[in-house]
Amino acid sequence: MELSPRRQRILFAVCREYIVTGRAVASGALVQAHGLEWSAATIRNELVALEEAGYVAQPHQSAGRLPTPLAMRLYVRSLVRPPPLRAELRRAVDVSLSEPVHGAESMRVAAQVLSEVASCVAVTFVSEDRGGKVLQVDLVPVQGCRAMVALTLAGMHTRLHPVTIDARFAEGGGLLRLQERLRGLCVGKTLAEARAELSRLWAEHEARVDRLLAESLRIGLWLCTAAALDPLWVQIAGQRLLAGQSDQTLAQVLALFDDYHGLAELLCQLLPEHTLEQARAEVHVAAELRPTLAGLGPTGPCVLSGMSLIGCRVQPVEDGRTAAVALLGSDRMDYEAAIPLVEYAAQALAARTSE
Numbered sequence: 001m002e003l004s005p006r007r008q009r010i011l012f013a014v015c016r017e018y019i020v021t022g023r024a025v026a027s028g029a030l031v032q033a034h035g036l037e038w039s040a041a042t043i044r045n046e047l048v049a050l051e052e053a054g055y056v057a058q059p060h061q062s063a064g065r066l067p068t069p070l071a072m073r074l075y076v077r078s079l080v081r082p083p084p085l086r087a088e089l090r091r092a093v094d095v096s097l098s099e100p101v102h103g104a105e106s107m108r109v110a111a112q113v114l115s116e117v118a119s120c121v122a123v124t125f126v127s128e129d130r131g132g133k134v135l136q137v138d139l140v141p142v143q144g145c146r147a148m149v150a151l152t153l154a155g156m157h158t159r160l161h162p163v164t165i166d167a168r169f170a171e172g173g174g175l176l177r178l179q180e181r182l183r184g185l186c187v188g189k190t191l192a193e194a195r196a197e198l199s200r201l202w203a204e205h206e207a208r209v210d211r212l213l214a215e216s217l218r219i220g221l222w223l224c225t226a227a228a229l230d231p232l233w234v235q236i237a238g239q240r241l242l243a244g245q246s247d248q249t250l251a252q253v254l255a256l257f258d259d260y261h262g263l264a265e266l267l268c269q270l271l272p273e274h275t276l277e278q279a280r281a282e283v284h285v286a287a288e289l290r291p292t293l294a295g296l297g298p299t300g301p302c303v304l305s306g307m308s309l310i311g312c313r314v315q316p317v318e319d320g321r322t323a324a325v326a327l328l329g330s331d332r333m334d335y336e337a338a339i340p341l342v343e344y345a346a347q348a349l350a351a352r353t354s355e
Contacts, residue, residue: 024064069286115238120329181216195224231264312346
């Protein structure tokens with residue numbers, strides 16, 4: 001639905017009021033808090049139209065409206081360039097990263113500062129790309145649709161990566177056919193070369209019906225991303241701020257925080273890499289938060305669904321290292337303040353890393 005300027009302004013006012021209060025927004029509150037020049041009756045009529053279009057929802061008949069994930073994503077995309085980061089916040093980040101990065105402890109203060117300022121979970125990490133050509137790929141069945149991918153790179157030990165296989169290939173000769181297809185796609189190439197070739201084939205495959213090829217490309221793309229990443233230093237702060245999440249979501253997120261490699265791999269899927277000069281934050285809002293690489297990650301939909309993430313990943317120099325900063329929390333983040341904070345912190349961390 002194409003929104004008129006009036007409906008868009010009303011919708012964004014609903015989003016901002018929801019971020020501030022966390023409650024359903026009444027039409028009268030919009031007039032008072034945001035200085036809208038239309039009457040409460042006119043705003044109510046526009047809210048009905050927005051509800052029919054899927055941008056707002058009414059919990060019950062006498063309640064105000066809540067923005068849907070669709071509305072929140074539209075609102076965030078409207079923030080083309082948020083206000084610059086305040087000077088005192090720049091100083092807080094600079095002080096927290098005053099020493100060159102030599103390990104995880106060096107980033108602990110930075111993660112704590114980001115978490116306290118944004119009232120979100122803060123994640124900082126520095127990773128390094130693995131080189132070497134792929135020598136061997138093996139698929140080892142575990143149980144049901146679960147399997148282990150054994151990947152051997154030149155000059156390195158074999159590493160195991162858990163993966164979920166399409167049920168059509170999980171038994172019998174299907175797994176062997178899938179293994180042979182993976183070997184043909186990856187063996188003899190570096191992970192970067194394999195990822196580039198798989199991405200090209202994935203784009204070409206969209207118009208074709210070949211389920212074996214599709215599954216091979218999905219697993220191969222994920223594997224090249226996961227195996228190429230070596231998280232050197234990871235720091236997390238503010239896990240207590242997730243206490244408001246459901247027990248199931250909280251358990252899944254905390255489990256992910258226990259697996260630094262899995263966390264770094266997920267963030268790398270969600271955050272495109274930028275140069276130091278062109279660092280821009282990526283924003284994933286509510287149900288939009290899921291791996292973008294080949295549609296789904298190796299274990300199905302992202303466990304962070306329903307939460308929001310703001311992150312920025314930077315490669316400062318040509319040394320194969322990547323620095324990233326991410327904030328994870330509810331959909332009520334202060335996006336206008338958090339986006340410049342993440343971008344500045346990622347640039348600062350990348351600059352320290354290159355030193």
